[in-house]
């Protein structure tokens with residue numbers, strides 16, 4: 001597998017990566033209208049509020065769409081499945097699917113988050129509920 005490039009948290013998404021380090025999937029919630037958003041940002045696109053808090057996601061959702069990515073210089077490595085997962089909370093997150101063969105991925109596949117440690121870099125990944 002190609003090396004994982006560690007995330008570089010900034011003021012907007014530091015809470016997200018801190019949560020991931022503790023195996024929690026945290027979403028940004030507007031403190032005024034209550035809507036969730038992801039990826040994190042400084043302002044609510046619904047009410048323009050700059051106030052926000054966090055809400056822990058249940059970690060379950062479904063595959064909205066996906067693609068299979070093969071690194072050009074590592075053709076012998078297993079391809080990555082890059083997925084857009086729609087969480088039960090209604091927001092979407094780009095991640096990878098693990099514990100499933102690319103040939104078995106289908107739209108609307110029910111998935112759950114799992115936190116994978118890639119040589120010290122913990123990333124939220126998703127796997128099929130009940131196995132592949």
Ligand SMILES: [Zn+2]
Pocket residue numbers: 030031032033034035044045046047048049
């Ligand atoms: Zn809002």
